[in-house]
Amino acid sequence: MNSGASTGASKASGPSTADAAEVGKFHALSHRFWDPHGEFKPLHILNPTRAQFVAERAKLADARVLDVGCGRGLLTVAAAHRVPRGSVVGVDVWNAAALSGNRSDSVLQNARSEGVANRVEVQQGDARHLPFEEATFDVVVSNFVVHELKSRQDREQMMREVARVLKPGGHIALIDFIFTDDCVKDLTSYGIDVRRQREGLLSFWICAILNFGAVKTYQVFGTKT
Numbered sequence: 001m002n003s004g005a006s007t008g009a010s011k012a013s014g015p016s017t018a019d020a021a022e023v024g025k026f027h028a029l030s031h032r033f034w035d036p037h038g039e040f041k042p043l044h045i046l047n048p049t050r051a052q053f054v055a056e057r058a059k060l061a062d063a064r065v066l067d068v069g070c071g072r073g074l075l076t077v078a079a080a081h082r083v084p085r086g087s088v089v090g091v092d093v094w095n096a097a098a099l100s101g102n103r104s105d106s107v108l109q110n111a112r113s114e115g116v117a118n119r120v121e122v123q124q125g126d127a128r129h130l131p132f133e134e135a136t137f138d139v140v141v142s143n144f145v146v147h148e149l150k151s152r153q154d155r156e157q158m159m160r161e162v163a164r165v166l167k168p169g170g171h172i173a174l175i176d177f178i179f180t181d182d183c184v185k186d187l188t189s190y191g192i193d194v195r196r197q198r199e200g201l202l203s204f205w206i207c208a209i210l211n212f213g214a215v216k217t218y219q220v221f222g223t224k225t
């Protein structure tokens with residue numbers, strides 16, 4: 001696939017090494033995830049803020065964007081709205097037989113419903129072994145994937161891969177509620193000028209209040225030198 005707009009295609013890669021129990025847990029929840037009025041409503045409220053956070057730090061108009069661990073495409077689709085001359089690739093581990101609907105074609109269906117299918121592509125792949133060449137993307141984003149990885153080594157491998165597929169001068173933006181300090185250390189070691197901060201003040205406290213203070217999200221963002 002070239003660097004222009006995608007055709008809403010789906011590609012496959014090798015077998016996954018993801019934690020099967022963790023994948024199964026999110027498959028069970030995924031059919032409720034896209035409902036903006038359901039139990040995941042807070043994520044839909046915060047999603048425009050997260051997409052804007054990325055847009056403020058990268059020139060997205062004609063960018064090639066990668067969403068690592070995209071699920072059903074909430075951030076993928078939001079990013080696609082901001083790349084009128086670019087494209088967004090969502091990569092994740094999906095189960096084609098999942099009754100929950102958490103499949104790669106769910107991302108494409110959601111992209112079609114939002115009118116951005118011509119700018120969205122999906123590909124099967126593991127965050128620790130991304131199926132892309134070096135320096136492929138202008139921007140790499142990821143929402144709540146880091147905490148799903150089983151070990152410190154797994155998380156370090158994800159950061160290595162994120163840095164590898166990012167172009168020099170490209171931007172990265174990750175969001176999670178734990179292990180983000182490790183992300184900063186690992187990304188720095190792989191040539192990313194990076195820092196961590198609380199997610200936007202409003203969304204940070206909305207998330208904290210809705211979770212009774214148990215979950216406070218942080219942003220990790222930077223540029224490849």
